Amino acid sequence: MNIVQEESRRDRKKLQRRTLLVEIARRFIATKGLRSLKVRDVADAAKCSIGSVYNEFGDFDGLILTVNRETVEALTTRLKAVPADDPLRQLHGLADAYLGFASEHANLLRSLFEHRMEDDRPFPEDILAMVMDAFALMHAPLVRLLPDRDPDDVALLSRMMFSAVHGIISLGLEERMVAVPPEMLRERLAQFVDTHLAGLGVSRGDQV
Amino acid sequence: MNIVQEESRRDRKKLQRRTLLVEIARRFIATKGLRSLKVRDVADAAKCSIGSVYNEFGDFDGLILTVNRETVEALTTRLKAVPADDPLRQLHGLADAYLGFASEHANLLRSLFEHRMEDDRPFPEDILAMVMDAFALMHAPLVRLLPDRDPDDVALLSRMMFSAVHGIISLGLEERMVAVPPEMLRERLAQFVDTHLAGLGVSRGDQV
DNA sequence: CTTAAAAATGAACATTGTTCAAGAAGAATC
DNA sequence: GATTCTTCTTGAACAATGTTCATTTTTAAG
Numbered sequence: 001m002n003i004v005q006e007e008s009r010r011d012r013k014k015l016q017r018r019t020l021l022v023e024i025a026r027r028f029i030a031t032k033g034l035r036s037l038k039v040r041d042v043a044d045a046a047k048c049s050i051g052s053v054y055n056e057f058g059d060f061d062g063l064i065l066t067v068n069r070e071t072v073e074a075l076t077t078r079l080k081a082v083p084a085d086d087p088l089r090q091l092h093g094l095a096d097a098y099l100g101f102a103s104e105h106a107n108l109l110r111s112l113f114e115h116r117m118e119d120d121r122p123f124p125e126d127i128l129a130m131v132m133d134a135f136a137l138m139h140a141p142l143v144r145l146l147p148d149r150d151p152d153d154v155a156l157l158s159r160m161m162f163s164a165v166h167g168i169i170s171l172g173l174e175e176r177m178v179a180v181p182p183e184m185l186r187e188r189l190a191q192f193v194d195t196h197l198a199g200l201g202v203s204r205g206d207q208v
Numbered sequence: 209m210n211i212v213q214e215e216s217r218r219d220r221k222k223l224q225r226r227t228l229l230v231e232i233a234r235r236f237i238a239t240k241g242l243r244s245l246k247v248r249d250v251a252d253a254a255k256c257s258i259g260s261v262y263n264e265f266g267d268f269d270g271l272i273l274t275v276n277r278e279t280v281e282a283l284t285t286r287l288k289a290v291p292a293d294d295p296l297r298q299l300h301g302l303a304d305a306y307l308g309f310a311s312e313h314a315n316l317l318r319s320l321f322e323h324r325m326e327d328d329r330p331f332p333e334d335i336l337a338m339v340m341d342a343f344a345l346m347h348a349p350l351v352r353l354l355p356d357r358d359p360d361d362v363a364l365l366s367r368m369m370f371s372a373v374h375g376i377i378s379l380g381l382e383e384r385m386v387a388v389p390p391e392m393l394r395e396r397l398a399q400f401v402d403t404h405l406a407g408l409g410v411s412r413g414d415q416v
Numbered sequence: 417c418t419t420a421a422a423a424a425t426g427a428a429c430a431t432t433g434t435t436c437a438a439g440a441a442g443a444a445t446c
Numbered sequence: 447g448a449t450t451c452t453t454c455t456t457g458a459a460c461a462a463t464g465t466t467c468a469t470t471t472t473t474a475a476g
Contacts, residue, residue, distance in 0.1 A: 160396060163372075164372035167379075180364060195407035247464065248463070258465085259424065259425055260424055
C-alpha cells in the first residue's frame, strides 16, 4: 500500500502528461490531418521538451499508434453500444454508428487506416486484433438472421459486409471523390444493408 | 513543320526524361510504398540532379500526382477492356478486373487513395474526375439489368456498389487486417456481387 | 560565331524526426 | 536533512529530406 502510494506520485504525473500528449496529438490529427502532426508542435503545446515526447512514446510512430489505438477503442465502444435486441435493427444500427463515428472523426479514422509504419516495421498486433474485433461485430446479428448457414460462411459474410460498408463510407466522406453525396449517405447506407440482406434471403419482416 | 521539327529535338529529350522520372518513381512506390519515395533516390536513379526533378514537376506532390494520374488511367483502361456484351458478366468482370489490378498494383492504388496534399492544397480536379469516371463504369450494365429503375437511382447504386467492392478489396488485400483471406477474395467477391444483385431483384438468369 | 533563352546543376537552406550528454528532480538510505 | 543513486527532463546537435536559387551548361536563334 505504502509503496503503491509513493510510486504513484511520480507515476500519476507521468500518466497525466502522457494523457495530455495523446490528447494534443489527437486534436492535431482530428483538425488538420495526420500529415500536419509535428513533434515540435506537440511538445510546444504540452509545454515540454521534444525529448520527453520520445521518452514517452519511443518514436513518432509510437505517438500516432497510441492515438490510433484509442480511436479503435472509441469506435468499438460506440459499436458495442448498439442495441442487440433485434438483429435487423442491430445491423442497421452498426452501419449507422460507423457512419456517425466516421463523420465526426473522419481524420482520426483515416489515420487508423492510412498510416504506414516507417520502413518495414510490422503493424502492432493489438491494433490489428482490435480492428478485426470491431469488424466482427456484425457476426452475431447475422448468425441470428441466417441460422441455417454454415457459421464459417457467416463469419466471412459479416466481415465482407462490414468491409463494404467501410468502403461506401470512407469514399462517401472523402470530400474529394464523392462517390455518394454525404447528405444521402445515411439513407443510402441503410438501403444498401437492406438490399444485401434481401440478397441473402432475409426479408424485412424476419425476426428470431 | 520546320519549327516543330527543330523544337522537338529538345522537347523529345525533355519528354524522355520526364517519362524516365515517372517510371522510376512508380517503381519505388510500387515496390516499397509511397512513404519510401525520396526525391534524391529518384534523381540518383535517373542520373540527374534534384533540381531537374523540381524543374519538371514543380514539387514532390507533382511527381506523386503524375504517377497517381497514370495509375487511374491504367486502371480505367483495364476496366474498360471488360466485355460489355452481357451486363451480368460485365459486372462480375469489372469487380474481378478491379481485384486483379489491386492485387498486382496494391501500392500504386494505395498511393492514389491515401495520398494527402501538403497543407490544404486542393486535390487535382482531373484525377478526381478520372476516378469518378472509373467508378461510374458499373452504371451502364446496371441500367441494362434494372431498366425500370429511376436512372438517377441506378447511378447512385452503381457508385455504391463500386465503393463497396473497393472496400472489400482494399481491406482484403491489406496484409495487416485481413478482413477476407486473399485466397478466397476472388470467389467471395463474385458471391458478393451476386448477392447484391439478387437483393436488387436481378436473378442469375436475367438478361436483355 | 555571337548572343539570347532555356535548362541543368548542386550547394545551401528549411523543416522535421531522432539522439544523447548534461543537468534536474525524485526516491532511498543513513 | 545530507548523501547517494536512480530516473526523468532538457535542448542542443545531428540526420534525413523537401525546397530554392545563383551559377553554369546547353540549346536555339540571328
